[in-house]
Amino acid sequence: MTTHTRPPDNDAAEREWQAQEQAIERERHGLDPATDDARVLRYRVLARALRQPPEQALPADFAQRVARQVELSAASRASADPGFERYLQRFLVAVLMVGAIVVVAGHASEWLPSFSAAVPMTVLTNPWLLAFACCIGLSQGIAQWQRRVH
Incomplete structure (x- = not known):
């Protein structure tokens, strides 16, 4: 039924609106339903x-x-041990990482020459870039540890 707000500009919605309003009025006044569609x-x-x-x-x-x-349902969900899922997820991530390492190492002879041609080796051996990468990794690791602790 309607909530007494106008429908969008649509012919079908307008017909539905009119039928609802007519039904409410005819029912309110107790008119004979024989003539209604x-x-x-x-x-x-x-x-x-x-x-x-x-x-x-x-x-x-x-x-x-x-x-x-609701409290019992929430308590039963909270008491369910998510440990198995967490360990399974960690295991699967480790398997995917090992698989990625195997694929990268197995095909290194194919992609490494084009990579070293695109990126000069001086960039990869730059100590400042190494320090930058270590800082980024360390800050991300500390942020993860703080989220876990708190």
Whole structure:
């Protein structure tokens, strides 16, 4: 049913809007449904159902029950040991790293000449670049360690 906001500029949405509004009005005034089309009849059923109070009231402690179920569900998820998944993930990352090293080392004779032609060896042996790479690696390692500790 509508929330009394206009639909977008669309013919189909406008027809639905009009059918909903007509059904609400006809149901509110108790007019005969014999002249209504099928779409308006369906919306009249909805309008009638929404106007009637629920057949069965919620229990007085409904909110407490739901909150208790949510707490139990959250506690059961928190108590589940994620250790296995964490170790499995670390194992798979290690396997992928070993596989990458094997592939790189196995095909080094193919790509290393083109790499050394593109990057002069003086760049790779520059002590300042080595110091820069060590600083970046060290700062990333410390950041990871701090996230783990806190």
